[in-house]
Amino acid sequence: MGHVEESVVGKYLESATALTDRYRRRRDPVDLDRALEYLEQALPHLGDSVVRTATAYCGIVANLAFRFQRRGDIADLDRAVVFGEEGLRRTGGGVPALHGNMSGLLRIRFSRTGNLTDLDRSIEHGQRAVADGGPSVSPLSHATLAGSYLLRFRFSGRDEDLNEGVRHAFRSVELTAPGDDERMSALLVAAGACRLRFQRTGSLVDLDSAVAYQSEVADLLDDHHAEAGIALTEIATTRLTRYRYLGSLRDVEAVMEFAGRALSSPDEQMRARALACQAQALQIRAEWQRCRDMEDAEASALSAVSLAKEALAKTALEDPLRADRYQILASSWTVVYSLTGSSEAAAGVEVNLAAAQRLLAPDDSRVPFIAVGLAGHLVRLADGRLPEAIASLRAVEAAAHPPDPLWTATARTLIAALVTAGLDGDRSAADEVAGLLQMLAEVRTMSSGELVISALYAAEALLDIGHPAAADSYAAATGRLAAAAWHGLDRVSQEGQLSEFVGATSEFSGVATAAAAAQLEGANPARAVELLEEGRGVLWSHLLRYRYSRTELLTHNPRIANRLTEIAAVLDPSASSIPTLGGLS
16 A cells, blocks of 8 residues: 555544544534545555554444434444455454454344344354453453343343353453443443343342442433433333332332433334333333222323333334333233223233234244233133133243243242132142242242232132141241332332232231131131231331330430431331430431
């Protein structure tokens, strides 16, 4: 390459870099198009310089990816993949940055087309980017590879994909420091990895880690940032997960807030994801409102249906998440049906679950979840198809294993199905219910609220037929009441959790009373008293955590004593009635 030609190429590359940087700041599409023009003009004049060749092709691939995110035109993605492959050929395949770009591109294309070959190739390129990068490997290479492994885990269900995803996600965070440009991407991937592993193992450490990572993201986040859409929807998704396990209404409101902010994203697929999150939050809100105002509950449920439909309409036909959107729409109709019993809602559940099933390959890990969802719907209908539902659930349960979330969902639904069908005269079915409940009680990934509901279903039916496991089932329900309304929740959420079990916010002793009665039937009065005390004092025992005798502490250190009173008031506003003493604050 001559000096003049080399100088011209250098100016092309410098100009393209400056325009790309300006695009990241100002989001002006004109800058993006001009940067691409400069880079493509440089291609014929790159000569043998591997550095310049890598710079040019990396720039083209990145800018085409930016343009795809802005316009949603799959042709931009396809062109980016072609340029990436050409760049790897011209550089001999030894440029980690190009492998990293190809890994990200192919994962994005998979998310639009559902072609698993793209996802497998994404992982292969990601592995090359990490391996060839050596000690100076970019944190984003680990983050991109982690994202691909975690995405494949969603469809494969293989623990090795999850473990590799978690390993690379944590490594990406380790390689960044607060203030680094790559920090936000690394935190988001690590949070997603922790959330997925929590759903697999039930470890609250992972859930807390996911929230902590995302809290740092929220502190860094500007809604106009290039990754704002994905960041906000990831935060909303994690809060949904935490609600389902812990039951705090504050998490539901946080979902509405963060997903609402994500609706301003220029990426329509991010807007679809945000709408799907809001639809799920409204489903939860409707369930809470059921005990207070049926009109409000129905309005929330119908709003959930509307948002779920909008999310589905914005989801590309080839997007592998389209099946998930149908499932969310089906679950929204399920809530409407539970509130109204309307035939329209019942049809909405079946139609959308069938649509989701048609989109999936037989070996897709989501297929059995859809089967369980459809069986659960048939249980609610309690029509002539109930035996079909029970047979389907037994088939799924036999193929799954605790503590897998699929097994947990199947076991809960199967208990409800068997109870609905009736246990009278069918000792084997009664034994099956008792055995499933005993296994569910040992699953860490199951929320305490879900266990209480399943235990109550089982206990009442078992008691009706005089089955000896009835007492243990009621005891299992009572034993989890305190955890279902755990002391970390606000008072409204605690009362809401408990009212779900007894149908009224003013009386919390129904579960414990039934448990005690079952023990008395078995001539065990001492245990009956224990369960009665355990169940009727759930909120009182929580209150006692914020009450203490301050007399001795006031004598030695009144400032600390009054500070503890202030903290108690924050944790539980009803504690604020305790006056400060000693005249000190």
